[in-house]
Amino acid sequence: MKSxxxxxGDLTRGIVKENPVxxxxxxxxxxxxVTVFIVNGFGMGLATTxxxxxxxxxxxxxxxxIPSEVRIPCFIVIIATFVTIIxxxxxxxxxxxxxxxxxxxxxxxxxxxILGRAEAFASKKPVLRSLADGVGVGIGFIVALVILSTxxxxxxxxxxLGPDPASAIHLFGANFEPMALFAQPSGAFIALGLxxxxxxxxxxxxxx
Amino acid sequence: xxxxxxIIFIYILVENFVLQRFFGICPFLGVSRKTExxxxxxxxxxxxxxxxxxxxxxxxxxxxxxFGLEYMQIVTFILVIAGLVQFVEIAxxxxxPVLYQGxxxxxxxxxxxxxxxxxxxxAVRQEFTFIESIFFAIAASIGFSMALIIMAGIRERLEMAxxxxxxxxxxxxxxxxxxxxxxxxxxxxxxxx
Amino acid sequence: xRNILRxxxxxxxxxxxxxxLLTGMYNLTTPIIAERKEAEYRESLNCCFPDFDxxxxxxxxxxxxxxxxxxxxxxIGIMATAVQQGYDGDITYNLAFDGEGKIIDxxxxxxxxxxxxxxxxTTDDFQQQFMGKSxxxxxxxxxxxxxxxxxxxxxxxxxxxIRRVTGVVAENFLGVESEEIDINSVPDGVYNGxxxxxxxxxxxEVEISGGEITRIDILEQNETPTYYIESYPVIxxxxxxxxxxxxxxxxxxxxxxxxxxxxxxxxLSGALEDGS
Numbered sequence: 001m002k003s004x005x006x007x008x009g010d011l012t013r014g015i016v017k018e019n020p021v022x023x024x025x026x027x028x029x030x031x032x033x034v035t036v037f038i039v040n041g042f043g044m045g046l047a048t049t050x051x052x053x054x055x056x057x058x059x060x061x062x063x064x065x066i067p068s069e070v071r072i073p074c075f076i077v078i079i080a081t082f083v084t085i086i087x088x089x090x091x092x093x094x095x096x097x098x099x100x101x102x103x104x105x106x107x108x109x110x111x112x113x114i115l116g117r118a119e120a121f122a123s124k125k126p127v128l129r130s131l132a133d134g135v136g137v138g139i140g141f142i143v144a145l146v147i148l149s150t151x152x153x154x155x156x157x158x159x160x161l162g163p164d165p166a167s168a169i170h171l172f173g174a175n176f177e178p179m180a181l182f183a184q185p186s187g188a189f190i191a192l193g194l195x196x197x198x199x200x201x202x203x204x205x206x207x208x
Numbered sequence: 209x210x211x212x213x214x215i216i217f218i219y220i221l222v223e224n225f226v227l228q229r230f231f232g233i234c235p236f237l238g239v240s241r242k243t244e245x246x247x248x249x250x251x252x253x254x255x256x257x258x259x260x261x262x263x264x265x266x267x268x269x270x271x272x273x274x275f276g277l278e279y280m281q282i283v284t285f286i287l288v289i290a291g292l293v294q295f296v297e298i299a300x301x302x303x304x305p306v307l308y309q310g311x312x313x314x315x316x317x318x319x320x321x322x323x324x325x326x327x328x329x330x331a332v333r334q335e336f337t338f339i340e341s342i343f344f345a346i347a348a349s350i351g352f353s354m355a356l357i358i359m360a361g362i363r364e365r366l367e368m369a370x371x372x373x374x375x376x377x378x379x380x381x382x383x384x385x386x387x388x389x390x391x392x393x394x395x396x397x398x399x400x401x
Numbered sequence: 402x403r404n405i406l407r408x409x410x411x412x413x414x415x416x417x418x419x420x421x422l423l424t425g426m427y428n429l430t431t432p433i434i435a436e437r438k439e440a441e442y443r444e445s446l447n448c449c450f451p452d453f454d455x456x457x458x459x460x461x462x463x464x465x466x467x468x469x470x471x472x473x474x475x476x477i478g479i480m481a482t483a484v485q486q487g488y489d490g491d492i493t494y495n496l497a498f499d500g501e502g503k504i505i506d507x508x509x510x511x512x513x514x515x516x517x518x519x520x521x522x523t524t525d526d527f528q529q530q531f532m533g534k535s536x537x538x539x540x541x542x543x544x545x546x547x548x549x550x551x552x553x554x555x556x557x558x559x560x561x562x563i564r565r566v567t568g569v570v571a572e573n574f575l576g577v578e579s580e581e582i583d584i585n586s587v588p589d590g591v592y593n594g595x596x597x598x599x600x601x602x603x604x605x606e607v608e609i610s611g612g613e614i615t616r617i618d619i620l621e622q623n624e625t626p627t628y629y630i631e632s633y634p635v636i637x638x639x640x641x642x643x644x645x646x647x648x649x650x651x652x653x654x655x656x657x658x659x660x661x662x663x664x665x666x667x668x669l670s671g672a673l674e675d676g677s
Contacts, residue, residue: 025378028233029322066415070408074415076290080283081419085426088279092433103329106282110322112234185228186393189386196379197372204374279427283419 007132014137017208020113021144021192022199027113030104031145032188037162041149042142043097047086047105049138052114053131054082056122060130063123075118076109083109100163113141151191156182212343215336219347222396225323226355227389231348232323236356237381239314246360249314250353254346256296256315257324260289261345264328265338285328290319323352358388449497449506450478461573464566468574476500479570485562485655486628487512488519488554496566502535502575504567519555527556531563536571540564541597553600554625561599561656582669584644585612593620594668598660600624605637605664609672614641617665628654636661 020026030048035041055078059066066074087105090098098105108114117137122130153160154171158178162168172178181187202208225231232253239249264285272278297315300308318324327348331341362384371380446453446469453469460466467480481496490513497506507528514520521527530546540563542548548556571577587609595604601623608616617637622629631654639648646666650658 025237026234028237029230032233033230065411067404067408067411070412073287073290073412076286077283077415077419080286081422084279084282084423087282088426088430092430092437095437103326103333106329107322107326109282109286110320110325112320115320184389184393185230186386186389188230189382189389193375193379193382193384193386196382197375200376200379201374279423280420283423 010129010132011136014140019140020137027111033104034101035149035152036183038149038153040100041145044101045142045145048108051082051108052138053134055079056130056134059118059122060127079114080109152182155179215343216347220351224351224392225348226352227392231326232321232352235321240356240359243360246356250356252314254349256318257327257349258345260292260324261328261331261341264288265341268332289324293319481566483566485558487514487558502571504531504534514555519552521549521552522555522559536567557599587669587672592668592672594664596660596663596667598624599656603660603664607665607668624657629657632658
């Protein structure tokens with residue numbers, strides 16, 4: 001019973017209490033950059049989570065074999081390998097998403113979330129727990145990205161499920177003039193800042 | 209020559225790497241409390257970014273491409289950057305302990321500064337020449353430092369202002385960055401490559 | 402010592418495994434990516450050439466041509482990709498020809514012409530007039546096609562470019578010969594000729610003396626001054642210097658340049674016809 005609680009804790013911690021974006025303020029660059037459209041935010045979240053889970057797994061698996069002095073370069077190579085694999089996979093099977101995310105795909109390798117979890121958790125804890133942690137933090141990241149991109153897309157473009165015209169749903173009719181600010185970089189900063197403020201208020205209210 | 213001048217102007221102002229392209233946000237948020245620390249970080253970034261871009265460009269052009277190993281780009285580039293940072297740290301400790309005291313704490317952080325890797329990757333992906341890449345790195349890092357120092361100046365003032373409790377900390381910094389980004393929007397479209 | 406060995410070994414192992422893994426993935430995904438790109442390209446050609454089997458890409462100077470063959474190896478069409486300077490920047494477009502060199506489609510890929518004004522080049526109304534035309538047609542503004550008033554530069558640039566590309570296709574892929582003028586065989590004298598430019602006909606006066614072109618004057622032209630100045634007096638000077646009509650037309654105003662050359666050609670071939 002106790003072990004169940006531990007895994008559940010590992011899983012849920014990254015989603016709410018230690019949400020990487022809203023609480024730990026990690027992984028800011030892709031969060032602000034790709035959240036113009038919900039599908040892009042979701043795609044980036046998935047790609048990052050894939051790398052996070054893979055690297056957490058491998059690092060935890062081999063944690064007894066990696067000497068502490070060279071652990072950072074080793075982690076970096078492992079993470080970079082998985083990032084390259086994800087880049088190739090995206091290029092082959094999801095070219096539209098790949099073009100949309102651009103240079104931020106390779107930048108997953110310097111996403112502080114992944115190196116941070118590797119250093120703080122996966123290198124010290126057993127495999128199953130590292131897996132749960134990776135999944136939890138990954139989901140937390142995806143949730144944060146989706147929330148921010150929902151705000152930015154609805155307010156900034158007036159659609160959801162854009163930019164592909166085939167799937168985009170115009171919420172306010174095709175002639176609606178959206179608040180273009182939120183599609184711009186400035187809007188990203190402001191939207192995230194306001195969302196963080198909101199999260200702070202909610203967390204305080206519910207004593208999280 | 210014209211292209212180099214364009215590069216300098218564009219990447220400092222028009223496409224500022226922090227405020228328009230979203231590179232280097234983590235240090236931007238973390239190190240911009242005081243102007244002294246901001247300047248220290250800025251200098252370190254200018255140095256490392258230029259050196260890193262130089263080395264990775266050479267690595268890509270003379271090693272990866274001739275051997276058909278372009279797909280090792282990410283792994284090799286980030287290793288070069290990490291190695292370079294280590295090397296700079298060690299060298300700085302020996303050569304100038306004073307400088308090391310001032311900059312030393314920021315150096316390890318630069319490894320995960322996405323701006324450094326971004327510049328290295330973009331220099332190669334946009335097919336800049338060697339000289340163009342150097343100026344690209346210098347311009348981008350100056351732009352980064354500029355944004356950082358401006359932000360630090362603002363935050364020092366913010367300390368004395370009354371910020372709503374919910375927005376304290378990162379939230380108000382982000383909103384400030386958004387307004388700063390709006391100011392830089394004025395340069396948009398002024399010049400393109 | 403042992404420690405350093407252990408450290409290095411770990412690094413080497415990690416590096417080698419990483420490289421091996423990535424090489425494997427690369428070999429796996431590269432063919433998939435190539436296949437997808439080809440499928441995408443084929444789909445884009447489907448607009449005009451639904452039954453093609455293979456294609457061959459030929460680049461001539463700044464233009465790109467995809468020659469499309471059916472299963473029997475017969476040429477069923479040509480897709481040309483060209484760039485032309487418009488009013489406000491470059492216009493990149495596809496020009497689709499059938500196996501006989503007749504235009505069957507125009508697709509503007511990218512442009513920065515003024516919306517509502519120069520943008521008219523993307524409309525059916527404007528493009529319709531080119532359908533079915535080939536190198537045998539004048540493709541000249543004011544003759545068989547028209548510019549659109551208010552968007553003269555955009556539309557005349559497109560007309561001139563389409564005329565040029567049609568000519569290149571005919572010359573290179575359809576075995577149409579362009580007249581070779583032997584300047585030596587032109588009798589001495591002064592001759593007039595004209596050919597379409599970008600803004601209307603260009604009329605020239607050519608003087609032959611002692612088997613050589615000694616003077617070329619432009620009598621009439623309606624070209625855009627800022628562009629025209631790139632080809633005149635450069636082109637006439639080069640023709641006289643080389644005693645040849647085969648001069649480099651990569652000025653900033655290709656259509657005007659070609660217009661001048663063709664006008665001189667017209668003058669000389671007229672002289673030859675009269676003479677013989």
